[in-house]
Structure formats: C-alpha cells, structure tokens
Amino acid sequence: MSKQTQRKSMKYEKKEYKKTRTMEANWYLSSYNYKFNITHMQPFLKKMKQKKLIGNKCSGCNRVFYPPRLVCGECLVKPDRWVDIRETARVATYVIAYLKNEEGEVEERPLVLVQHDGCDTTSIAELAPGVDVKDTYIGLPVRAHWKDEPEGGLEDIEYYDLMEDDAEDLQ
Amino acid sequence: MDKVGIVGYNQVKLYSDANYGRYEMIFEAVRGALDNAGLKKKDITTVISATNDYYDGRTISNCFTVEVGGGYLADESKVEMDGAHAMLYGLMRILSGNHKLAVVWGGSMPSCYPYHSARLYETDPTWERPNAYVNDVTASGFQMRAYMDKYDIGAEYIANIAVKNRKNAAKNPLALEEAQNSNITVDEVLNSDAYSDPVTELMVAQPCDGVAAVLLAPERQALKITDKPVWISGVGWNQDTYYIGERDLSTCTSMELAAKQAYDMANINDAKNDIDVAELHEAYAHEEMIFTECLGLAEKGEARKLNTSIGGDLPINPSGGAMGGKPPCATGLIRVIEAVKQIRGEAGDYQVDGVNRAVATGQIGMCAQNNIVWVLEGGGE
Ligand SMILES: [Zn+2]
Numbered sequence: 001m002s003k004q005t006q007r008k009s010m011k012y013e014k015k016e017y018k019k020t021r022t023m024e025a026n027w028y029l030s031s032y033n034y035k036f037n038i039t040h041m042q043p044f045l046k047k048m049k050q051k052k053l054i055g056n057k058c059s060g061c062n063r064v065f066y067p068p069r070l071v072c073g074e075c076l077v078k079p080d081r082w083v084d085i086r087e088t089a090r091v092a093t094y095v096i097a098y099l100k101n102e103e104g105e106v107e108e109r110p111l112v113l114v115q116h117d118g119c120d121t122t123s124i125a126e127l128a129p130g131v132d133v134k135d136t137y138i139g140l141p142v143r144a145h146w147k148d149e150p151e152g153g154l155e156d157i158e159y160y161d162l163m164e165d166d167a168e169d170l171q
Numbered sequence: 172m173d174k175v176g177i178v179g180y181n182q183v184k185l186y187s188d189a190n191y192g193r194y195e196m197i198f199e200a201v202r203g204a205l206d207n208a209g210l211k212k213k214d215i216t217t218v219i220s221a222t223n224d225y226y227d228g229r230t231i232s233n234c235f236t237v238e239v240g241g242g243y244l245a246d247e248s249k250v251e252m253d254g255a256h257a258m259l260y261g262l263m264r265i266l267s268g269n270h271k272l273a274v275v276w277g278g279s280m281p282s283c284y285p286y287h288s289a290r291l292y293e294t295d296p297t298w299e300r301p302n303a304y305v306n307d308v309t310a311s312g313f314q315m316r317a318y319m320d321k322y323d324i325g326a327e328y329i330a331n332i333a334v335k336n337r338k339n340a341a342k343n344p345l346a347l348e349e350a351q352n353s354n355i356t357v358d359e360v361l362n363s364d365a366y367s368d369p370v371t372e373l374m375v376a377q378p379c380d381g382v383a384a385v386l387l388a389p390e391r392q393a394l395k396i397t398d399k400p401v402w403i404s405g406v407g408w409n410q411d412t413y414y415i416g417e418r419d420l421s422t423c424t425s426m427e428l429a430a431k432q433a434y435d436m437a438n439i440n441d442a443k444n445d446i447d448v449a450e451l452h453e454a455y456a457h458e459e460m461i462f463t464e465c466l467g468l469a470e471k472g473e474a475r476k477l478n479t480s481i482g483g484d485l486p487i488n489p490s491g492g493a494m495g496g497k498p499p500c501a502t503g504l505i506r507v508i509e510a511v512k513q514i515r516g517e518a519g520d521y522q523v524d525g526v527n528r529a530v531a532t533g534q535i536g537m538c539a540q541n542n543i544v545w546v547l548e549g550g551g552e
Binding site for chain 2: 027
C-alpha cells in the first residue's frame with residue numbers, strides 16, 4: 001500500500017449500511033448410495049459368525065490386514081491369502097471422547113485403536129463400559145468381547161475387555 | 172516442449188449400474204494400465220486423479236482412492252474436472268523433470284447418485300437457481316436451439332450425429348450396452364422422449380459408471396517402456412464465462428481458443444488436412460457439430476456436410492464418443508485413450524485406416540464452458 005492510499009484509507013469512515021444479503025438455498029444431494037464390494041469380505045464375515053477372526057495377507061509385502069482390505073496399496077495387488085489372527089490385541093493409541101448421557105451429564109469414554117496379535121493394521125474400537133479413562137494406556141492388552149449371538153458383521157465384537165498385563169519391563 | 176509420451180492406457184467396460192464397487196473399478200483401471208505397459212507399482216512416481224467430492228459422496232475424495240489409484244506413499248494430487256484436464260496436470264508434472272511415470276486416472280459412478288440433479292447445484296444461487304430449472308440438460312437446450320437457428324439447421328442433422336455415434340458404439344466392446352445400437356434411425360432419435368425440447372433422450376450422452384487411466388512418461392523412459400509410444404504434440408485449454416447469458420451459444424469460444432493454442436503448439440495450419448481422426452467429448456449430439464466447427468474441421472455452420480463416419484472424409488468419434496457412455500470425470504480421458512488406440516492401430520472393429528495424428532477433447536461445465544484439446548501423434552523415434 002502506498003503512503004497516499006494509506007492516508008486515504010485512514011480517513012475513510014465506516015458507514016453503517018448493509019452490504020450483503022444472505023439467501024437460503026439447498027446444498028445437498030437427496031441421496032447417495034455407497035456401493036462397495038462384498039465378495040472379498042465373505043470368508044471374513046463367515047468366520048466372525050463362528051467367533052473367529054481372520055485377516056487377509058498380501059503376498060507382495062507379507063502384511064496382514066484386519067479388517068480385510070480389497071487392495072494392498074504398497075504393492076497395488078489384491079491380498080490373496082487368509083490367515084488366522086488372535087482375539088487378543090493391544091491398544092495402539094487412544095483418544096478420550098466426551099459424550100453426553102441421557103441425563104445430560106458429560107461422560108469420558110476412551111476410544112481406542114487396537115492391533116490384534118498376528119496382524120499389521122489396527123481397527124477402531126471401544127473398551128468395555130465402566131473402564132476408567134485413567135486405566136487406558138498405549139500397549140494395554142485387551143481381548144475381543146463377542147456378542148452372544150454373532151450375526152456375521154463387524155458389530156459382532158461389542159467391545160474389548162481388559163486383560164491382565166503380564167509384560168515385564170526390560171531390565 | 173520436451174517430448175512426453177503416452178505409454179499405457181486402460182478403460183473399464185462402461186455400465187449403467189456396475190455390479191462392483193467404485194474402489195475395485197478404480198483398481199481395475201489403474202492396474203490394467205500398468206499391465207498394459209508392463210510396469211509395477213514401484214515405477215509410479217506421480218499420480219493425478221480426476222474425481223469430484225459430490226460424485227464420490229466424500230469430502231476430499233482422493234483420500235479414499237489412494238491405494239487403488241496407485242497413490243500409496245507417492246506424489247499424489249487431484250483435479251476436480253474432466254480426466255482430460257487431469258492429464259494436463261500430469262503432463263506438467265512430467266515436464267517439471269522430476270518424474271519418470273505419471274498415472275492419470277479419472278472416473279465416477281453415477282449409479283450411486285442422481286447426476287442431473289447434482290448438476291442443478293452448478294448454477295448460480297442468486298440469479299439462476301431460484302427462478303429457473305437450469306441444469307446441464309436444459310442449458311444444452313438453449314445451446315442446441317441457438318445453433319440450429321443461427322445456421323438454419325434442422326433437428327434431423329443433429330439426430331444424425333446421435334445415429335452415427337450409437338452405431339459406432341455398437342462396434343466398441345467397452346461402450347455402454349444401452350447406447351449400442353446398430354439399427355438406430357434418425358426418426359427413432361427424434362421421436363425418443365423429450366428431455367428438454369429440442370433435446371431428446373437419444374441425443375444425450377448417458378452418464379454411466381466407468382474409470383479410465385493413462386500413463387505418461389518423458390521421452391527417454393517412454394522409449395524404454397514401449398516401442399509404440401504416442402507423443403503429445405500440442406495441448407490447449409480455455410475457460411469461458413460462468414454466465415450462460417454472456418456467451419454466444421451458437422458456437423463455443425473456449426473450444427476455438429483451446430484449439431488455436433493446441434494447433435500452434437503442434438504446428439498445425441490446416442486442421443482439416445492435418446488431422447486424421449477426432450475423438451470429441453460431446454455431452455449432446457449438437458455439441459459434436461459445434462466442436463467440429465470450432466476445431467476448424469469444418470466451416471461455421473457446415474459441420475452437417477462433413478462425412479464423419481468411420482470410412483468418411485474425417486472420422487469423428489469412431490468409438491461412439493461420449494454418446495457411447497459418459498462416465499463423469501472419465502469421458503475426456505477415454506477420448507484421449509481412443510485417439511491413442513487409433514494411432515497405435517489397436518481400435519479393432521472401429522479402426523480408421525492410416526491414422527498418424529489425432530485430436531481428442533475434454534470438457535466441463537454448462538454448455539461446455541471449459542474445453543481442453545489434445546493433439547497426439549504416432550512415430551516411435
Ligand atoms: Zn503388499
């Protein structure tokens with residue numbers, strides 16, 4: 001800004017009048033149908049129904065994905081093998097969410113990323129109700145808590161129960 | 172400009188309601204393009220996609236297409252326009268000298284959302300949206316009538332373009348099945364349902380599910396990868412005003428200027444004789460005639476006299492063009508691929524004899540607001 005303009009703009013008095021007008025309009029699509037593949041999920045969902053966990057493995061990089069993935073991005077190929085993974089897992093990282101309950105009180109709930117033993121990826125999960133936020137830490141051992149009657153879906157694992165941490169610190 | 176070659180390509184079969192997810196469709200297109208050139212994921216140095224948040228049902232939608240599009244831990248970016256525009260970004264990436272292989276892919280899946288309704292929201296919220304039902308189809312009606320009136324052209328000439336393209340599409344195994352019709356007549360086109368008079372259903376390129384991908388490489392790499400590279404000898408692009416009311420709809424100024432830029436770069440003085448085949452992104456039958464004139468392939472108002480069939484004076488859209496299926500964000504890129512196929516002699520039943528130089532166009536916006544023109548040439552050395 002030149003000095004002259006600056007001087008001019010300093011003299012400028014702000015007038016009180018409306019310069020804009022807003023109008024209500026829509027900005028939405030009436031609907032969106034998300035289409036996704038299910039064929040590569042079928043063996044996984046079948047096993048879930050039997051309270052068993054499997055992940056798929058990429059033969060290019062040997063990584064195991066849980067939940068199963070359609071494509072390994074690193075190798076740009078489809079993972080082609082199924083491997084069993086265990087229902088025990090460790091908390092990879094966590095965040096504290098604040099949720100209002102029915103009485104309007106704010107509750108603290110940890111939301112966790114768990115890594116099952118035997119796989120290379122983590123999944124988003126919740127810890128058992130009643131777990132104190134202060135008890136959550138990275139590396140916390142947990143175990144999948146199944147629904148009584150699994151239906152073959154990701155919701156079959158309701159939440160994760162805490163396990164006793166028998167890991168010893170390295171001397 | 173340094174030489175940049177198209178070294179691989181792939182397009183998936185077009186469907187009105189594909190029996191597989193968008194994620195897998197992208198994978199099929201990109202993986203197929205790499206296989207076409209005999210390359211691996213490791214060879215990719217940059218990835219440019221053409222998609223649209225609105226069409227993908229996700230915000231910043233290239234977040235989700237990373238793995239299947241080849242962008243995993245790679246230099247990756249997105250263009251929210253036609254795939255032919257994404258190729259421009261890919262070309263610039265290669266010309267920067269930092270990249271050895273660019274993957275350019277584009278596509279969408281309109282079986283998941285109402286395409287023509289979505290395009291209502293392309294219009295201006297203060298001037299156009301409240302008082303008129305203006306979307307891509309009605310806007311094209313303005314355009315078609317303006318063109319017909321200016322040069323005194325009957326609707327049968329425009330229907331004729333739809334007939335030619337739908338017949339050509341019947342020879343293209345990747346075209347949309349609903350668009351393929353080898354027995355279609357001008358009367359059928361004229362008597363099909365009115366979309367917005369004078370535009371009838373069969374004059375409209377049907378939005379459909381599809382993804383396409385091309386691979387670009389600088390000269391040295393291109394010659395290592397394939398003995399049949401297709402070279403980019405010219406490109407031009409131009410944006411017209413947003414307001415339809417400010418444009419002369421009987422022509423397409425942005426296409427004219429884009430063509431001039433591309434021809435200057437490719438040293439083309441006489442487009443009619445220098446170009447062997449054209450693949451145009453005509454969203455509506457009449458747009459093919461307007462584009463033909465703006466590209467200098469016919470005089471103004473004379474496009475109807477040009478024989479543009481596969482064996483004709485100057486074949487236009489031998490693959491069926493956008494009329495053979497218009498996957499949003501992929502159509503322009505498919506035009507480029509079809510031009511490449513013609514130059515490499517890989518077009519099968521719709522191959523035009525002796526093609527060495529082809530032009531391909533892409534467009535975006537109401538009444539083809541923004542256009543891009545590619546001039547491609549063969550010749551291995
Ligand atoms: Zn892998």
